[in-house]
Amino acid sequence: VVQIEKTNEFFRLIYDVKGRFTIHRITAEEAKYKLCKVKRVQTGPKGIPFLTTHDGRTIRYPDPLVKVNDTIQLDIATSKIMDFIRFDSELGSI
Numbered sequence: 001v002v003q004i005e006k007t008n009e010f011f012r013l014i015y016d017v018k019g020r021f022t023i024h025r026i027t028a029e030e031a032k033y034k035l036c037k038v039k040r041v042q043t044g045p046k047g048i049p050f051l052t053t054h055d056g057r058t059i060r061y062p063d064p065l066v067k068v069n070d071t072i073q074l075d076i077a078t079s080k081i082m083d084f085i086r087f088d089s090e091l092g093s094i
Contacts, residue, residue, distance in 0.1 A: 001031045001076070033082060038070045 002011045002023070010031040011023040036053035041062070043049050050060045053072070062081055066072060069087035074080070 001026070001034075003031065032076060034074045034076055036072050036074050038066060038068055038072060041066065041068055 002013060003009070004011075008028075010026045010028060012026050012030070013021055014024055016022045036055060036057065038051050039054055040052040041049070042051070044060075048060060049062060049064070050058055051062045051066060051072075052058055053074075057074070057079070059072075059074075059079065059081065062072075063084065065086075066081070066084050067087070071085040071087070072081050073083040073085075075082050
């Protein structure tokens with residue numbers, strides 16, 4: 001998320017279909033979260049569950065319903081899971 005303070009605009013830097021970086025204007029509410037794909041769900045030392053996302057984040061004590069390939073909505077300020085979207089292998093991610 002990129003913010004221009006003078007104009008109070010928010011942008012998300014994403015890839016376009018040709019693999020180039022492009023900016024997408026977002027609202028202030030959208031700037032508070034990030035979507036992350038779950039790569040691994042494991043149990044660590046002393047039975048502590050955790051998951052690893054596509055960008056390398058490790059989140060301890062996730063919702064037990066979150067599985068590999070699901071998409072989580074992550075609050076950027078607190079690094080807590082706000083919501084998740086289940087991955088359906090027949091349809092792709094919903």
